[in-house]
Amino acid sequence: MTDRVPVAPSLPGGQAQALLAGYDRALAARRGRSLTALGVVLGCALLSAWAAEVRPGDLAANLYRFTSYIGRITPTLTWANLFGDLAEWYWNVGLWTRLLVETLLIAYVGTLVGGAIAVCLCFTASGNLGEIAWARFAVRRVLEFLRTVPEVVFALLFVIAFGLGPMAGVIAIALHTAGALGKLFFEIVENIDMKPVEGVRSSGGSWLHAVRFAALPQVAAGFASYALLRFEINVRGASVMGFVGAGGIGQELISAIRQFYYPDVSAILLMIIATVFVIDIADERIRHRLAAVESPK
């Protein structure tokens, strides 16, 4: 209230009053809107809490279990016998490394194949280059479907169709990636400068020529950047493919968790986190350089 004092005396009586009243009204309207939004969110939260069977008492009563879980998965490491303890903690490091490499390869092939499918489909799905309306509609629906069905669900089905093993995981990740990248890709294509396309078409180039020589040079850096980002996401996704028998380090992790081999859980988790970490940093470096390639156009 004190901040109004300097305003009031400088204006003749009635005007200051009117201004202040208007200010209060505007403020009250904003507060009202915020409070309504807050009320709606709170109502939804309570409804969801009821539907999701949230029992705060349970959490409070069981929270000690989470901390004790962390305590149990922490390996015993002593200075006196550090290397011995480390060797015991990572007793199965050979197999884990092999499975981790398998996980990375699943993510790599999945991203590559999915990205290739996405590149093939995105021009047809885009609003500016996709010239056949029904094809555009159909491709978009297919991409939506691939994007919405999570890769683990695909993997569950493919494990039955193709047999247990990493191949099912690769195909599952490739399909989901095609859906996710396809959408991002056609949005990039919709934002390109159309003048080069018109140039190619008007000098007699076919649709494919226009895509190859006019659209692709504009979008390649963006495509690569999104594909790299997706690779990082897919490494994380591939790390759980083993949960349903589709290869990678997940199968060791789930058996360690289910059979209560506590130190193994932390050992495998740490390997996954370190790998994702390194890929995250490398990814960011490359994407910065790609952004530098992209910007001078």
Add this chain to the structure above:
Amino acid sequence: MKGPVPSVRADAVADMARLMAAYPAGFGNRRRAAGLLLLAAAVGLFTGFAMWRLDFSLARILSGLGRLADFSLMMFPPSAGGRFWIYLQSLGETVAIAFLGTLSAALLAFPFSFLAAKNVIPNVFVHFGARRVLDVIRGVDTLIWALLWVSVVGLGPFAGLLAIACSDFGALGKLFSEAIETADRRPVDGVASSGGSRMQQVRFGVLPQVLPVIGGQCLYYFESNTRSATIIGIVGAGGIGVHLAEQIRVLNLQDVSFLVLMILAAVTVIDVVSTRLRTALVGRRAAPLG
């Protein structure tokens, strides 16, 4: 279109040698092409190696495709087999898990993200440490979090909620702190120059800029969490995924296609609503990367 135009191209093609000599820059350069070729060869070789390592075999792919074709035939017509209300209830549970998970993740990540923002906490160790904490949490997949929480609070949607909240805490914390770091400095300077304290600088200088962005990101994550909440049921953490995994395992594929259609419908509805709300909050802007 068809008149003189092709002849321009025909002339150009006939005159190629002279054109190439006259405009070398227009025809790309040999070294770059060679480099690209080499890169493509390396990628191809590595992919071949990876496929060999991952036991790819044409025979298995073909027989698998045959089986998939059978499966797709078995999916029609989609039918709930009399369990519609049970499915609908679990779908509600899934949406509830996603909503509450996103909400609690956002509430926890919001204060934490200020610690991870360079311009709010100038101390290198604090914001670097906070960043790394977020990275570690983000590095663990939602499904792994679900498995861990199931062994803490038992089977059920509550474990799923905690799993979504945990993995989103990492993702949202990172996005929020980036939003805070890119906030305009000038309002903060303005508050500081008129005698505002550090807290007031954040409250009146930074918050009004970042709140709409953060709101938009939360909505986007709510939508993407509805998708991920469908899978945490596979490890027993509640939601529609419990039924989905079960029906796939017993090859009850009519139910599977029905469940997938239900999920598609729910995600579409949430997509439309959240896009509306997001547009109202931040205006037309590209969605943040998920």
